[in-house]
Amino acid sequence: MIYQCVGVGIGPSNLSLASLLYPYKGVLSAFFDRKPEFAWHDGMYFPGAKLQVALFKDLVTLSDPTNPFSFISYLHAEGKIHHFLNARFEAVPRREFRNYLKWASDSNENVHFGEEVTQIRFDGHFVVETDKRCIRAENIAVGVGTEAHIPSFARNHIGPTQFHVSEYGAKAKSLKAKRVAIVGGGQSGAEAFLDAISCDHDLLPKQVTWISRRENFLPLDDSPFVNDYFMPSFSDYFFGQDAEFKRAFLERNVLASDGISEKTLREIYQRLYELRFIEDCGNVSVLMPGRTVEQVWHDGRQWGLAVTHDATKSEEEPVYADIVIWATGFRSARMPFLDPLVSRLEYEDVEVRIDTNFAAVWDGPANRRIFMLNAARRQRGLAEPNLSLIAWRSQCVIEAMLSGVSCTRAAQKQSFMTWQPINAWSERQHRAV
Numbered sequence: 412m413i414y415q416c417v418g419v420g421i422g423p424s425n426l427s428l429a430s431l432l433y434p435y436k437g438v439l440s441a442f443f444d445r446k447p448e449f450a451w452h453d454g455m456y457f458p459g460a461k462l463q464v465a466l467f468k469d470l471v472t473l474s475d476p477t478n479p480f481s482f483i484s485y486l487h488a489e490g491k492i493h494h495f496l497n498a499r500f501e502a503v504p505r506r507e508f509r510n511y512l513k514w515a516s517d518s519n520e521n522v523h524f525g526e527e528v529t530q531i532r533f534d535g536h537f538v539v540e541t542d543k544r545c546i547r548a549e550n551i552a553v554g555v556g557t558e559a560h561i562p563s564f565a566r567n568h569i570g571p572t573q574f575h576v577s578e579y580g581a582k583a584k585s586l587k588a589k590r591v592a593i594v595g596g597g598q599s600g601a602e603a604f605l606d607a608i609s610c611d612h613d614l615l616p617k618q619v620t621w622i623s624r625r626e627n628f629l630p631l632d633d634s635p636f637v638n639d640y641f642m643p644s645f646s647d648y649f650f651g652q653d654a655e656f657k658r659a660f661l662e663r664n665v666l667a668s669d670g671i672s673e674k675t676l677r678e679i680y681q682r683l684y685e686l687r688f689i690e691d692c693g694n695v696s697v698l699m700p701g702r703t704v705e706q707v708w709h710d711g712r713q714w715g716l717a718v719t720h721d722a723t724k725s726e727e728e729p730v731y732a733d734i735v736i737w738a739t740g741f742r743s744a745r746m747p748f749l750d751p752l753v754s755r756l757e758y759e760d761v762e763v764r765i766d767t768n769f770a771a772v773w774d775g776p777a778n779r780r781i782f783m784l785n786a787a788r789r790q791r792g793l794a795e796p797n798l799s800l801i802a803w804r805s806q807c808v809i810e811a812m813l814s815g816v817s818c819t820r821a822a823q824k825q826s827f828m829t830w831q832p833i834n835a836w837s838e839r840q841h842r843a844v
């Protein structure tokens with residue numbers, strides 16, 4: 412039996428592909444995840460955490476609103492669509508979106524958990540080995556996402572009192588009377604800080620120090636024209652630019668994807684006001700933006716962090732803590748299962764080079780493809796790791812994979828912005844007419 416598509420990893424990226432493929436009954440597909448059951452950032456369900464994108468940016472809707480795996484179908488199937496509307500959430504609770512994703516994975520017999528893909532070879536078809544079986548496929552969809560990132564100097568210290576924020580739920584159960592240092596000024600660091608200072612008076616930590624390399628605790632830029640970066644037309648425009656432009660663009664616009672939501676910032680500020688001016692606990696929090704943590708050590712009693720003030724270069728601000736939480740982001744996950752194919756793939760810096768349909772550029776036959784989902788931020792832009800374009804990206808993959816099958820992707824209207832140079836743009840318009 413030859414599968415048309417085998418997916419590695421079942422996070423939102425491949426779950427979107429599995430959901431959009433589902434109505435094609437003649438297409439044999441199988442998706443595998445090493446986790447025993449569906450999970451989505453399960454260590455990070457801070458009270459009040461919300462989805463940072465609109466609810467229509469689910470697995471399928473932006474490509475095929477009639478697909479049975481939409482968020483609205485989920486609410487309807489679970490009998491809570493009226494309640495959801497009446498609740499008037501300003502954004503979908505993160506845990507509810509996770510429940511939706513789990514529902515979609517439970518409802519799709521092509522997805523399999525508790526099965527790790529260990530190796531993929533090629534002999535005219537892809538030979539996919541998991542720790543339970545070996546199957547053959549015409550196409551592969553790699554959707555292995557990201558892994559927690561911790562600075563190299565801290566990795567040997569990881570344990571119960573020093574950990575990545577993705578383990579917050581399991582390891583930060585009681586911070587009472589402890590000194591806590593949180594390193595990282597993005598959304599995850601902000602949510603951990605807010606959670607740590609939000610408990611009742613008698614459960615409060617002794618001190619919570621929040622350190623960020625950024626000059627301030629800066630907001631996510633969620634404004635309309637910046638959100639154009641999360642549209643298919645911009646992803647295509649970005650893809651066509653040269654590597655140096657792309658690198659500088661990503662650096663300049665980091666807050667479009669990695670800033671802190673305004674709601675979280677306001678809640679933090681209000682809580683700081685309460686602690687200092689109402690509850691008389693002003694010493695609980697220390698906010699240190701514009702600092703870099705250079706080293707960490709344990710002196711037998713406590714953790715010490717060597718911190719440099721980025722403006723003055725002063726190194727005389729050591730921070731001592733009982734618990735250290737690294738909110739230092741995520742990096743692309745390793746893909747050891749691709750080792751047998753590595754020499755056949757082209758690379759662009761550290762990323763596998765992809766074509767316009769998200770297929771890896773390689774020396775194999777054109778009708779055998781390895782699609783790379785959420786593995787090409789440097790090539791495709793800020794939206795790549797985000798939920799915004801997952802449905803559109805899956806549809807691109809399906810159209811490339813099932814050539815000849817009629818797909819439902821409707822033509823999109825032009826952006827309000829003219830991203831391309833006018834001449835190139837008008838020439839294309841002219842040709843289209």
Ligand SMILES: Cc1cc2nc3c(=O)[nH]c(=O)nc-3n(C[C@H](O)[C@H](O)[C@H](O)COP(=O)(O)OP(=O)(O)OC[C@H]3O[C@@H](n4cnc5c(N)ncnc54)[C@H](O)[C@@H]3O)c2cc1C
Nearest residue numbers: 420422423424444445462463527528555556557785797798
């Ligand atoms: C706390 C948090 C909140 C977020 N909130 C938002 C948001 O509100 N809006 C937004 O747009 N984005 C958000 N993001 C970013 C985005 O949702 C995530 O990056 C998303 O999970 C990406 O999906 P993915 O499928 O590409 O990867 P992942 O979700 O990381 O899934 C990859 C899967 O691959 C599996 N895997 C890896 N290797 C193998 C193997 N060899 N065999 C089998 N399985 C394997 C892993 O077990 C994992 O389940 C958030 C990220 C975090 C950390």
